[in-house]
Every structure is written in structure tokens, then in C-alpha cells.
Amino acid sequence: MEPRVPGEPLGVIAGGGQMPRIVAEAARARGFHPIVVRIADAIDDDWSAFDGAYYPWGKTGDAIRFLRRRGVARVVTCGTVSRRPDFRAILPSFATLAILPTALRVVRGGDDRLLRNVAAFLRAEGLEPLAVQDVAPQLLAPSGVISGREPGPQERAALVIAATAAAQLGSLDVGQAVVASQERVIALEAAEGTREMLQRVADLKRRGRIGRAERLVLVKAIKPQQDERFDLPSIGVSTIVEAEAAGVSAIGVSAGKSLVIDYDALVAAAREAWIAVVGLAADQGAAPTMDAGPLGLEERR
Structure with a gap:
């Protein structure tokens, strides 16, 4: 997969582990400009070499707004998430409150249902979900x-x-x-x-x-x-x-x-x-x- 235009911003929603960095580096090598939104287990990871920011679960809505403001149309989600978000136990931002009913539906069910819900959620927010192998097929x-x-x-x-x-x-x-x-x-x-x-x-x-x-x-x-x-x-x-x-x-x-x-x-x-x-x-x-x-x-x- 190649960028639609040189330097096309590509969102990388990054959990913990090595995979998000491999994907971000592969995207950069292909001519994308990776915008890395760190979540969950990635809180302490050093991403200073890439554009982006960390967002706790309570600011999920702000993360989506951040990606759209940066012109992101396509996103890759990868990395480890050791705990599911519990939106009932956190103080969400106003931007997250706006999507809270959808977010609560997303985290229900088994892993496969959760992942399908994530894909539907991203599409509803105007972001096209891509696979890791679209960006880094060598994996x-x-x-x-x-x-x-x-x-x-x-x-x-x-x-x-x-x-x-x-x-x-x-x-x-x-x-x-x-x-x-x-x-x-x-x-x-x-x-x-x-x-x-x-x-x-x-x-x-x-x-x-x-x-x-x-x-x-x-x-x-x-x-x-x-x-x-x-x-x-x-x-x-x-x-x-x-x-x-x-x-x-x-x-x-x-x-x-x-x-x-x-x-x-x-x-x-x-x-x-x-x-x-x-x-x-x-x-x-x-x-x-x-x-x-x-x-x-x-x-x-």
C-alpha cells in the first residue's frame, strides 16, 4: 500500500510492544507521515522521533479529533492492550462524552466482537481502518x-x-x-x-x-x-x-x-x-x- 499523495498522514493507534514502532517505521519508509496516537500500554514508550501524542482512555474523543485535525483519513491499530477501557470508572473529557454511548458498546463482548466494533467505530468517525500487513507485509x-x-x-x-x-x-x-x-x-x-x-x-x-x-x-x-x-x-x-x-x-x-x-x-x-x-x-x-x-x-x- 502506497500513500495517495506524498507525505499522506497515516494514523497509528499504538499500544505497547515493538509492533507499533515497526509499523510506523515501515509507513515512513513507504512515504507516509505517521501520526502516532499512543494509548494504554504505550504510556511510557519513547515516541519522540514521531509526530503524535498520548491519550488516556478518558480522552478517546480528543484523540479522534486530533487525528482528524492532522488530516488523517486512514489508521492502523496495533500493539498490546493489557486491560480493556472501563469508561464507567474514569472521568471522560467533553469530546469523549459525546461518543460515550458508542464507546460503551465497542468494549462489550469477546475480542473478535470488540475488534469488529472498533472498525465500525473508526469508520463512523470518518477514519478508514487498515491492517498491519497493508503497511508492513514483511511481518x-x-x-x-x-x-x-x-x-x-x-x-x-x-x-x-x-x-x-x-x-x-x-x-x-x-x-x-x-x-x-x-x-x-x-x-x-x-x-x-x-x-x-x-x-x-x-x-x-x-x-x-x-x-x-x-x-x-x-x-x-x-x-x-x-x-x-x-x-x-x-x-x-x-x-x-x-x-x-x-x-x-x-x-x-x-x-x-x-x-x-x-x-x-x-x-x-x-x-x-x-x-x-x-x-x-x-x-x-x-x-x-x-x-x-x-x-x-x-x-x-
């Missing part, structure tokens, strides 16, 4: 081996079990991640998120609730009904670290529909931990596609 996970090590037979069997369970979990709008062994499903992600789910798996392993012969895998998969402009499954170096601590030896993600953050560093971390990372075929219930073989950096790009 999309390829099909086949990503980390350089192919999964073994037990890991392949576990990936099929985890991917099948993840598809069912996603259809209920519960979560995106599953840990399984070649014998059974071990853990399902819900509201706690992937990090805390993996901590739970590590605790189960410490308490002997997971057999020594069980090879654990993690699958992060897009939900069947998910709006692909928002919250694609993502993995980064922190995922590798947390997976290793939980005893996970292979990770699968939806090929072409999930994001790999800081690819070089992830590959290095996965090789160091001897964790296989693979992009799974679109048919998540089938055996993972391994035909691509080990992908070097140049092939990935």
Missing part, C-alpha cells in the same frame, strides 16, 4: 519452516492436535493459542493471554502433571471469523523465551495470517533454544506444511 509469517529446524514426528502430531483445537477455540471467540502434546491438549488461551497461559503450562510441568515423554507445542492461529485488519496472531523473541520456560519445543502459526515480529532476532532466539517455528497451512486441521524447508533471511523477505 506476515511464511509457510513452512521459519526457525531452521523441522519439527520431529511427535511434534508434528502435536501441532495437528493443537491447530485443530485452536480452530475450535477461535470459532467460539475465546482465544488464539493452544498448547498440546502428541497425546492431548494441555492448555487453552482465554482472557489471560498467551504469556500467562504458558506460565500455567510451566507450573503444570513443575508439578509433574505433564509426562516426561510428552513433546509440547504451541499453536497461535487466526480465528475463523476474525477481521484480519486487527489482532492477527503474533510471535516474537518474548514468545520464544516464554515457550522455552514452559518446555515447548515447537511453535506453529497461521501462515500468511499471523505476524513475526523482529524476524532476525526471533530466528536467532529459536535456534539458540532449539525450538522449531513453522508456518501452518491454511487448513489448520491438516498436517503442517513443511515443503518450504528452512527459510533463510533473504528468502523470507
Whole structure:
């Protein structure tokens, strides 16, 4: 995606983590002028190299006005938001009071419903929501081996079990991640998120609730009904670290529909931990596609 005019302002609604900065830098490289509105977990992040401002949840309406005053017509929403906004427990600005009934409707329901509501809300405010991959397509996970090590037979069997369970979990709008062994499903992600789910798996392993012969895998998969402009499954170096601590030896993600953050560093971390990372075929219930073989950096790009 290219700017409609040179220097077109592009809104980046940024939560925490690395992804918003990657997106903003990619947008700048494509000729956009990123306008970064920081929210939630991004409160302490240093964005001094970019135009923009921080807005607490109580000033959501002011953030929308700020973007429109800066000539923004298209926006990308990305980054971590560890807590949903509770508009009933904050003192909103007048601009936010004007949109409060809509804002209260937006935050109801599961994650997928919330994200669809966000898209509808942005359109109603005159802003076109874009996907991360529209601006930074290099983040999309390829099909086949990503980390350089192919999964073994037990890991392949576990990936099929985890991917099948993840598809069912996603259809209920519960979560995106599953840990399984070649014998059974071990853990399902819900509201706690992937990090805390993996901590739970590590605790189960410490308490002997997971057999020594069980090879654990993690699958992060897009939900069947998910709006692909928002919250694609993502993995980064922190995922590798947390997976290793939980005893996970292979990770699968939806090929072409999930994001790999800081690819070089992830590959290095996965090789160091001897964790296989693979992009799974679109048919998540089938055996993972391994035909691509080990992908070097140049092939990935």
C-alpha cells in the first residue's frame, strides 16, 4: 500500500510492544507521515522521533479529533492492550462524552466482537481502518519452516492436535493459542493471554502433571471469523523465551495470517533454544506444511 499523495498522514493507534514502532517505521519508509496516537500500554514508550501524542482512555474523543485535525483519513491499530477501557470508572473529557454511548458498546463482548466494533467505530468517525500487513507485509509469517529446524514426528502430531483445537477455540471467540502434546491438549488461551497461559503450562510441568515423554507445542492461529485488519496472531523473541520456560519445543502459526515480529532476532532466539517455528497451512486441521524447508533471511523477505 502506497500513500495517495506524498507525505499522506497515516494514523497509528499504538499500544505497547515493538509492533507499533515497526509499523510506523515501515509507513515512513513507504512515504507516509505517521501520526502516532499512543494509548494504554504505550504510556511510557519513547515516541519522540514521531509526530503524535498520548491519550488516556478518558480522552478517546480528543484523540479522534486530533487525528482528524492532522488530516488523517486512514489508521492502523496495533500493539498490546493489557486491560480493556472501563469508561464507567474514569472521568471522560467533553469530546469523549459525546461518543460515550458508542464507546460503551465497542468494549462489550469477546475480542473478535470488540475488534469488529472498533472498525465500525473508526469508520463512523470518518477514519478508514487498515491492517498491519497493508503497511508492513514483511511481518506476515511464511509457510513452512521459519526457525531452521523441522519439527520431529511427535511434534508434528502435536501441532495437528493443537491447530485443530485452536480452530475450535477461535470459532467460539475465546482465544488464539493452544498448547498440546502428541497425546492431548494441555492448555487453552482465554482472557489471560498467551504469556500467562504458558506460565500455567510451566507450573503444570513443575508439578509433574505433564509426562516426561510428552513433546509440547504451541499453536497461535487466526480465528475463523476474525477481521484480519486487527489482532492477527503474533510471535516474537518474548514468545520464544516464554515457550522455552514452559518446555515447548515447537511453535506453529497461521501462515500468511499471523505476524513475526523482529524476524532476525526471533530466528536467532529459536535456534539458540532449539525450538522449531513453522508456518501452518491454511487448513489448520491438516498436517503442517513443511515443503518450504528452512527459510533463510533473504528468502523470507
